Amino acid sequence: MPRYNPAAIEPKWQAYWEQHATFAAPKMPTGPKLYALDMFPYPSGDGLHVGHPEGYTATDIVCRAARMQGKSVVHPMGFDSFGLPAEEHAIKTGVHPRIQTEKNISTFRRQLKSLGFSYDWGREIATTDVAYFKWTQWIFLQIYDTWFDAELQKGRPISELPIPDGVQAAGADAVRDYQDERRLAYQSSAPVNWCPALGTVLANEEVIDGKSERGGHPVVRMPLRQWMLRITAYADRLEKDLDGLDWHDGIKALQRNWIGRSTGAEVYFTLPGVQDVLVPDEEGTTESLFVTTEIRIEESLDIYTTRPDTLFGATYMVIAPEHPLIDRLTKKEEAAKVQAYREQAARKSDLERTELSKEKTGVFTGSYAVNPVNDEHVPIWVADYVLASYGTGAIMAVPAHDERDFEFAKQFGLPIEAVVDPGDALPPAERNEVLDGRRYFGGEGVAVNSGKYNGLRTAEFKRKIIADLEEQGVGREAVNYKLRDWLFSRQRFWGEPFPILHELDAAGEKTGRVRAVPEDQLPVDLPHLDDFKPHGRPEPPLDKAPDEWLYPTIDGVKYKRETNTMPQWAGSCWYYLRFLDPTNTQAPIDPAIEKAWMPIDLYIGGAEHAVLHLLYARFWHKVLYDRGVVSTVEPFQKLVNQGMILGENNEKMSKSRGNVINPDEVVKEYGADALRLYEMFMGPLEATKPWNMNGVNGVRDFLGRAWRMIVDDRAEEMALSPAITDDAPNADELRVLHKTIKAVTEDVAKLSFNTAIARMMEFTNFFTKQERRPRACMEPFVLLLSPFAPHAGEELWQALGHAKSLAYEPWPKFDESLLIESSIELAVQVNGKVRGKINVAADADNGTILATAKAEPKVAEQIAGKTLTQEKVVPGRLVIFAVK
RNA sequence: GGCCGAGUGGCGGAAUGGCAGACGCUCUGGACUUAAAAUCCAGUGGGGGGCAACCCCCGUGCGGGUUCGACUCCCGCCUCGGCUACCA
Numbered sequence: 001m002p003r004y005n006p007a008a009i010e011p012k013w014q015a016y017w018e019q020h021a022t023f024a025a026p027k028m029p030t031g032p033k034l035y036a037l038d039m040f041p042y043p044s045g046d047g048l049h050v051g052h053p054e055g056y057t058a059t060d061i062v063c064r065a066a067r068m069q070g071k072s073v074v075h076p077m078g079f080d081s082f083g084l085p086a087e088e089h090a091i092k093t094g095v096h097p098r099i100q101t102e103k104n105i106s107t108f109r110r111q112l113k114s115l116g117f118s119y120d121w122g123r124e125i126a127t128t129d130v131a132y133f134k135w136t137q138w139i140f141l142q143i144y145d146t147w148f149d150a151e152l153q154k155g156r157p158i159s160e161l162p163i164p165d166g167v168q169a170a171g172a173d174a175v176r177d178y179q180d181e182r183r184l185a186y187q188s189s190a191p192v193n194w195c196p197a198l199g200t201v202l203a204n205e206e207v208i209d210g211k212s213e214r215g216g217h218p219v220v221r222m223p224l225r226q227w228m229l230r231i232t233a234y235a236d237r238l239e240k241d242l243d244g245l246d247w248h249d250g251i252k253a254l255q256r257n258w259i260g261r262s263t264g265a266e267v268y269f270t271l272p273g274v275q276d277v278l279v280p281d282e283e284g285t286t287e288s289l290f291v292t293t294e295i296r297i298e299e300s301l302d303i304y305t306t307r308p309d310t311l312f313g314a315t316y317m318v319i320a321p322e323h324p325l326i327d328r329l330t331k332k333e334e335a336a337k338v339q340a341y342r343e344q345a346a347r348k349s350d351l352e353r354t355e356l357s358k359e360k361t362g363v364f365t366g367s368y369a370v371n372p373v374n375d376e377h378v379p380i381w382v383a384d385y386v387l388a389s390y391g392t393g394a395i396m397a398v399p400a401h402d403e404r405d406f407e408f409a410k411q412f413g414l415p416i417e418a419v420v421d422p423g424d425a426l427p428p429a430e431r432n433e434v435l436d437g438r439r440y441f442g443g444e445g446v447a448v449n450s451g452k453y454n455g456l457r458t459a460e461f462k463r464k465i466i467a468d469l470e471e472q473g474v475g476r477e478a479v480n481y482k483l484r485d486w487l488f489s490r491q492r493f494w495g496e497p498f499p500i501l502h503e504l505d506a507a508g509e510k511t512g513r514v515r516a517v518p519e520d521q522l523p524v525d526l527p528h529l530d531d532f533k534p535h536g537r538p539e540p541p542l543d544k545a546p547d548e549w550l551y552p553t554i555d556g557v558k559y560k561r562e563t564n565t566m567p568q569w570a571g572s573c574w575y576y577l578r579f580l581d582p583t584n585t586q587a588p589i590d591p592a593i594e595k596a597w598m599p600i601d602l603y604i605g606g607a608e609h610a611v612l613h614l615l616y617a618r619f620w621h622k623v624l625y626d627r628g629v630v631s632t633v634e635p636f637q638k639l640v641n642q643g644m645i646l647g648e649n650n651e652k653m654s655k656s657r658g659n660v661i662n663p664d665e666v667v668k669e670y671g672a673d674a675l676r677l678y679e680m681f682m683g684p685l686e687a688t689k690p691w692n693m694n695g696v697n698g699v700r701d702f703l704g705r706a707w708r709m710i711v712d713d714r715a716e717e718m719a720l721s722p723a724i725t726d727d728a729p730n731a732d733e734l735r736v737l738h739k740t741i742k743a744v745t746e747d748v749a750k751l752s753f754n755t756a757i758a759r760m761m762e763f764t765n766f767f768t769k770q771e772r773r774p775r776a777c778m779e780p781f782v783l784l785l786s787p788f789a790p791h792a793g794e795e796l797w798q799a800l801g802h803a804k805s806l807a808y809e810p811w812p813k814f815d816e817s818l819l820i821e822s823s824i825e826l827a828v829q830v831n832g833k834v835r836g837k838i839n840v841a842a843d844a845d846n847g848t849i850l851a852t853a854k855a856e857p858k859v860a861e862q863i864a865g866k867t868l869t870q871e872k873v874v875p876g877r878l879v880i881f882a883v884k
Numbered sequence: 885g886g887c888c889g890a891g892u893g894g895c896g897g898a899a900u901g902g903c904a905g906a907c908g909c910u911c912u913g914g915a916c917u918u919a920a921a922a923u924c925c926a927g928u929g930g931g932g933g934g935c936a937a938c939c940c941c942c943g944u945g946c947g948g949g950u951u952c953g954a955c956u957c958c959c960g961c962c963u964c965g966g967c968u969a970c971c972a
Contacts, residue, residue, distance in 0.1 A: 250888045257887065260971065305972060390971045404970055482971050607966075681908070683897055688965070692896065694909050755898070758907035827903040832953035834903050870952055874902055882952030
């Protein structure tokens with residue numbers, strides 16, 4: 001086999017590795033451990049994309065090098081295989097989603113194997129495996145069985161929830177209600193994003209610009225019973241624990257931003273004693289809005305603000321259209337307008353609410369609230385720029401110091417009163433505009449028009465007024481989060497069924513009580529369905545399941561199963577744990593194994609998962625930690641996001657742009673090693689970079705050069721190049737070798753693969769020119785190359801006379817002393833410009849070097865007749881003179 | 885609008901205070917060959933000078949600053965990309 005022929009050697013070594021289980025990881029690490037994880041793919045029908053092998057090759061290089069460095073390495077792969085496309089395919093063709101999913105998984109598995117990744121395939125899992133999602137359901141039950149103890153900041157078993165005496169006295173049902181309201185998994189009927197075209201509700205993050213992320217179908221809001229996970233309880237810990245993680249600051253910032261912690265105050269605006277108000281009828285609907293009476297209102301209108309120092313500038317209030325007090329605050333004269341506005345707001349999708357944001361909308365309720373700091377009566381408006389789901393759903397509007405309030409006030413002619421003097425923060429003209437109420441200023445400054453607080457700086461004002469509000473019982477310090485509880489149910493077929501049963505009464509109606517499926521009855525598998533079509537109503541497809549699945553009886557009580565399914569995120573929230581103990585039938589993972597392998601030392605994947613997947617998985621992990629299932633606080637110690645690979649035209653790869661590169665074709669044309677090497681050589685792992693097929697050809701040529709450096713490519717049979725010698729290498733050869741070992745070793749540790757490859761190219765360029773190539777240099781080089789181009793590495797290793805795979809050969813070590821050259825060239829700078837070069841012995845002392853440099857004719861010319869103000873030697877690099 | 889990242893030859897990139905452009909692609913020339921492919925060798929930021937080995941000037945998005953010295957650090961902008969968006 002004279003010529004470098006990847007088509008022959010790559011399948012050969014893939015078969016060898018499989019046959020010898022070369023990369024099977026031990027159950028427990030036997031020394032220093034490395035858990036390197038790729039974000040497992042969704043097995044789409046399109047097959048592997050060139051973006052996949054980018055991160056996968058990076059972790060594979062790290063793993064292969066680590067094995068040679070004596071580490072116990074676990075490097076698994078699996079499939080995130082629940083998801084909409086398979087179900088949509090099923091709806092179209094009538095073929096069960098599992099069949100399509102398994103077909104896609106086979107394709108992915110074949111493609112991944114063709115790239116020579118050193119996965120332990122014995123650990124492969126798919127989230128759609130019944131044996132896997134049994135434990136996804138089990139974890140859901142743990143979450144369901146947990147309440148969050150705010151004092152201890154810890155999730156605890158629901159059985160440990162203290163029950164107040166009053167609730168206890170009210171009976172068992174009251175206790176159950178009390179518990180159910182506090183579980184981390186709970187039901188709620190908040191408005192959701194209903195997408196008629198997909199026949200499902202979507203999470204906020206699956207809605208982009210009021211359209212579904214998948215398919216771009218219109219989305220409307222409607223109330224529906226849903227399962228929610230109380231991720232907000234963990235907001236603080238999710239934010240604080242980011243500190244200890246070895247993640248890029250940008251990704252941490254993204255998560256912090258998403259959690260969106262803010263501190264401020266809740267302030268209670270009292271509502272005047274007696275008002276004409278509208279009274280809702282008994283059902284709490286607004287049918288009988290026009291019935292009016294006089295009642296005494298004792299509530300206050302509570303608002304949240306991050307700027308309690310601007311309380312004196314509050315000239316009106318705004319409540320969200322969904323605010324609970326809205327009916328009671330709406331006066332008769334305004335009722336029709338308010339009602340119309342509410343209906344209009346309810347109809348609006350998020351898109352419309354934001355798209356029309358240029359124009360603020362709202363109506364006056366007719367009511368007033370009393371500002372606790374100055375007893376002024378301020379009008380209460382309804383506007384959809386205030387969100388019901390954030391803070392208290394109501395704000396005090398300070399138009400002088402908030403952009404949105406300012407726009408609204410201008411639109412409706414409401415007063416604007418400045419209470420913060422920007423001082424030097426703005427040019428004088430703009431400052432005066434602020435003080436006159438013609439411009440808003442959102443920054444910090446000095447208080448004005450604020451009674452006894454005048455003259456205080458913002459930060460101090462905040463501290464003081466919060467204390468005063470608390471003392472008077474009209475407010476308190478408060479913390480808020482942008483993060484919302486996680487809408488966890490989907491009206492789909494192809495997802496994990498909830499292990500939850502709804503109790504039925506004698507008439508077959510739901511009693512409103514639910515219970516968990518007993519642990520010994522897990523898993524709850526998906527039932528047989530005759531067809532998968534959604535019916536265009538929000539009820540899930542599982543409502544069409546056969547009765548024997550849908551209506552189980554336990555202890556004589558009849559139940560209806562929960563027919564929602566879990567979202568795709570569920571399976572990926574804990575797959576990294578299952579990889580460590582994939583066949584355990586007693587537990588999701590053996591605690592001893594978890595303790596030994598976790599946390600993940602390197603997690604690589606696309607930035608598109610920087611927020612949601614990572615946040616959700618971290619949340620589950622923390623619940624599992626609190627419940628004693630895992631020993632680690634955080635799952636992903638080090639995270640790296642690989643950059644996007646663009647098409648050859650510098651645009652995002654997509655079918656419609658026609659610039660998609662198919663990895664199979666690259667493997668066929670150039671080989672898997674060339675594909676791997678090219679993806680690593682393109683540029684830094686985290687950078688976005690365009691594909692260039694000439695570049696693939698270039699690294700393939702490099703592999704050919706490396707091949708010919710060692711192998712006689714004209715021989716009929718496999719034979720070493722006649723230049724290979726058993727002679728001892730000379731000093732130059734040793735220096736090049738050890739320089740290469742050092743650079744590649746350090747670059748791999750830094751994940752700087754492009755520069756590591758450049759150093760290996762330099763090695764090859766050097767030795768190709770040598771007519772004598774010592775085996776003692778070639779062998780370490782092959783070992784260095786092998787993590788990048790494993791098939792070529794193995795083949796060359798074999799050619800050099802080794803019978804066994806190089807996968808566990810010791811990684812070459814470098815010797816600093818061999819890196820030193822006998823004489824070195826130094827550049828000489830005068831006033832920052834290179835004026836000459838000198839050659840000195842490598843061990844020359846500074847005095848000798850400076851003298852040599854001064855004697856260099858061009859340097860001498862530059863410094864002649866001037867005063868030398870500085871002279872310095874940068875070891876091994878250059879000599880510096882500064883003259884005047 | 886906010887946050888994050890990035891701007892260096894024809895192209896991908898290297899250098900994170902010390903010889904800008906490593907390494908590769910592209911292109912050009914040469915060797916080998918009947919020829920081509922493959923391979924090998926050499927050159928390849930711009931401008932200017934010299935018969936010549938070589939020499940000089942300019943050059944890392946733009947404008948300032950710090951420094952003997954800045955792609956690198958600081959201040960102010962511009963452009964592109966990603967994420968996010970009324971969160972009070």
